[in-house]
Amino acid sequence: MSKRVVILTGGVGGAKLVLGLMQIMPAERITAIVNTGDDFEHLGLAISPDLDTLLYTLSGKANAAQGWGRDGESWQFMDALKSLGGEDWFLLGDGDMALHVLRTRLLATGNPLSAVTARFAKAWGVDIAMLPMTDDPVATHLTTDEGDLPFQHYFVARRCAPKVQAIRFEGADHASPAPGVLEAIAEADAILIAPSNPWLSVDPLLAVPGIRTALETAKAPIVAVSPIVGGQAVKGPTAKLMSELGLGITNTSIAAHYNGVIDGLLVDMRDGDEDLSLSHMVTDTLMQTLDDRARVAQAALDLAARLAS
Amino acid sequence: MSKRVVILTGGVGGAKLVLGLMQIMPAERITAIVNTGDDFEHLGLAISPDLDTLLYTLSGKANAAQGWGRDGESWQFMDALKSLGGEDWFLLGDGDMALHVLRTRLLATGNPLSAVTARFAKAWGVDIAMLPMTDDPVATHLTTDEGDLPFQHYFVARRCAPKVQAIRFEGADHASPAPGVLEAIAEADAILIAPSNPWLSVDPLLAVPGIRTALETAKAPIVAVSPIVGGQAVKGPTAKLMSELGLGITNTSIAAHYNGVIDGLLVDMRDGDEDLSLSHMVTDTLMQTLDDRARVAQAALDLAARLAS
Numbered sequence: 213m214s215k216r217v218v219i220l221t222g223g224v225g226g227a228k229l230v231l232g233l234m235q236i237m238p239a240e241r242i243t244a245i246v247n248t249g250d251d252f253e254h255l256g257l258a259i260s261p262d263l264d265t266l267l268y269t270l271s272g273k274a275n276a277a278q279g280w281g282r283d284g285e286s287w288q289f290m291d292a293l294k295s296l297g298g299e300d301w302f303l304l305g306d307g308d309m310a311l312h313v314l315r316t317r318l319l320a321t322g323n324p325l326s327a328v329t330a331r332f333a334k335a336w337g338v339d340i341a342m343l344p345m346t347d348d349p350v351a352t353h354l355t356t357d358e359g360d361l362p363f364q365h366y367f368v369a370r371r372c373a374p375k376v377q378a379i380r381f382e383g384a385d386h387a388s389p390a391p392g393v394l395e396a397i398a399e400a401d402a403i404l405i406a407p408s409n410p411w412l413s414v415d416p417l418l419a420v421p422g423i424r425t426a427l428e429t430a431k432a433p434i435v436a437v438s439p440i441v442g443g444q445a446v447k448g449p450t451a452k453l454m455s456e457l458g459l460g461i462t463n464t465s466i467a468a469h470y471n472g473v474i475d476g477l478l479v480d481m482r483d484g485d486e487d488l489s490l491s492h493m494v495t496d497t498l499m500q501t502l503d504d505r506a507r508v509a510q511a512a513l514d515l516a517a518r519l520a521s
Numbered sequence: 522m523s524k525r526v527v528i529l530t531g532g533v534g535g536a537k538l539v540l541g542l543m544q545i546m547p548a549e550r551i552t553a554i555v556n557t558g559d560d561f562e563h564l565g566l567a568i569s570p571d572l573d574t575l576l577y578t579l580s581g582k583a584n585a586a587q588g589w590g591r592d593g594e595s596w597q598f599m600d601a602l603k604s605l606g607g608e609d610w611f612l613l614g615d616g617d618m619a620l621h622v623l624r625t626r627l628l629a630t631g632n633p634l635s636a637v638t639a640r641f642a643k644a645w646g647v648d649i650a651m652l653p654m655t656d657d658p659v660a661t662h663l664t665t666d667e668g669d670l671p672f673q674h675y676f677v678a679r680r681c682a683p684k685v686q687a688i689r690f691e692g693a694d695h696a697s698p699a700p701g702v703l704e705a706i707a708e709a710d711a712i713l714i715a716p717s718n719p720w721l722s723v724d725p726l727l728a729v730p731g732i733r734t735a736l737e738t739a740k741a742p743i744v745a746v747s748p749i750v751g752g753q754a755v756k757g758p759t760a761k762l763m764s765e766l767g768l769g770i771t772n773t774s775i776a777a778h779y780n781g782v783i784d785g786l787l788v789d790m791r792d793g794d795e796d797l798s799l800s801h802m803v804t805d806t807l808m809q810t811l812d813d814r815a816r817v818a819q820a821a822l823d824l825a826a827r828l829a830s
Contacts, residue, residue, distance in 0.1 A: 255626050256622070256625055256626040282601075285597070286595050286597050286615060288614070288615035288616035289615050289618045289619050289622075290619075291616065291619075292591075292617075292618075292619030293619040293622070293623060295619075295644060295645065296623055296640075296644045296645075297640070297644050298619065298623045305597070306595060306597035306598050306615035306618075307597035307600065308601075309598045309615075309618060309622075310598050310599075310601030310602040310604075310607065311601070311605070313564050313565070313566070313598075313602070313607075313618075313622075314602060314605055314607045316565055317564050317565040320565055331605075331606070332605055335604060335605045335606050336604065336605075
């Protein structure tokens with residue numbers, strides 16, 4: 213019987229690694245625990261950006277070139293919304309609206325987010341277990357030089373321009389892990405942390421008290437794939453954020469950040485000369501093709517296997 | 522100064538007559554009081570079919586060939602919704618969604634339907650006063666050989682196939698006219714009833730107690746444009762419904778139905794040989810072109826002027 217793998221993940225970068233895992237092992241043995249700190253309500257709709265990115269990526273519907281949303285998307289809703297004077301800073305594609313409208317409806321009629329997510333995954337033939345980190349509301353907020361900003365205002369409306377001083381996850385203290393999260397962590401043979409933004413996409417997961425405890429007591433080795441490639445972040449605001457937080461853009465910073473949680477770090481070959489006290493393995497971690505994704509996933513599992521033995 | 526005209530209206534047929542009025546008089550002197558008995562909540566969205574048909578028709582966005590919805594509409598939302606197993610019996614176009622999402626949001630944050638409607642009309646350059654009959658919930662229900670059916674289930678899901686035994690307007694007894702409705706009726710120089718379905722589209726308006734009283738005491742003559750053309754209804758279930766209610770498909774039936782409310786009836790020339798005790802005028806009431814609409818509107822105003830003198 214093949215091993216059970218749990219992966220903690222945010223959106224785009226994490227989705228690539230999950231897709232890689234699906235190339236090298238049975239989907240049914242994979243559990244993705246997904247950040248919901250980016251979730252927010254917009255125009256009365258419940259929006260879960262990271263869950264949706266996984267759904268689109270794993271079901272083959274993602275717009276890979278754009279990095280978010282659906283392939284072949286149209287924009288009549290946004291055009292009409294603008295003509296009516298509606299808020300237009302957050303783009304909602306016509307097809308994308310189906311997830312938001314149906315999720316909002318299902319949540320309003322008493323279904324937890326985990327059940328809604330499972331239903332969507334099943335409808336689109338996504339066979340991994342895709343779990344939100346929690347069914348409770350958690351909201352990432354940033355303290356910046358422009359004041360307090362909810363995540364999407366910082367990320368989308370302000371395009372990560374404000375300087376970040378601190379990050380907090382409102383509601384996390386009182387959030388419980390979604391059904392299945394703790395069991396999956398306890399029963400896993402390997403636990404991966406995707407190369408998502410450690411501060412914005414992974415920390416919300418670690419801020420849910422039950423999840424951090426489960427990771428600390430898990431029997432499986434925990435391996436993070438570093439988001440640093442050649443002294444830069446592949447995508448998004450990771451490098452800028454690290455500078456603003458006074459950190460070097462190095463794997464030493466990543467290892468220190470995950471100290472006490474991870475057992476090993478998969479680092480990119482361009483950064484292989486860095487001196488790390490933590491167990492690590494060096495490979496090409498850039499994931500441009502599907503083969504790349506499978507190869508990086510395999511390397512992460514290989515490191516986990518080495519740490520387990 | 523030109524006269525003030527009030528028109529009580531449902532959706533498609535009524536929108537044509539309002540558009541006709543706009544060709545022959547200043548839009549600012551027209552008040553349309555619109556049926557909201559067809560309104561319903563679907564997928565958590567507040568949908569107002571007759572208000573929307575007027576908005577689309579009067580702003581030049583309507584799909585005239587189809588008879589409902591927007592011109593050039595796309596359907597990615599419905600396709601994605603179906604793929605997720607969402608309810609798909611009621612078609613929601615991508616552009617159309619903007620009205621529903623924004624209206625739902627504005628209603629949820631405390632704006633009455635009348636204010637939302639005025640905002641939409643203004644945004645799209647519709648200069649008539651467009652008023653919902655009421656800001657209170659009123660829901661048309663039909664007693665049929667298939668049991669009790671909410672209006673949209675009868676009209677859309679069952680395509681008017683069930684035999685109708687009775688019609689009721691839930692909530693109408695306790696509904697108040699929307700702001701401006703009673704004033705418009707009291708101050709009008711002519712009041713028209715559009716050739717909308719008298720039982721399904723106009724009766725909800727008359728079922729709002731304050732509106733019926735205002736019509737009974739209005740100083741202006743009240744003229745209905747008959748929905749009967751050549752012994753048939755132009756569109757929709759009017760003729761079938763009249764048969765099921767045991768009525769002849771005649772202007773005598775229409776006049777009897779509006780007895781006590783109207784002062785005159787504009788009838789189609791194909792039905793001109795019918796013997797009516799009510800004041801009436803005969804013309805070609807088919808509204809296929811914009812010129813037709815202006816001509817029918819003018820004829821209705823002419824009959825009102827004759828009754829006023």
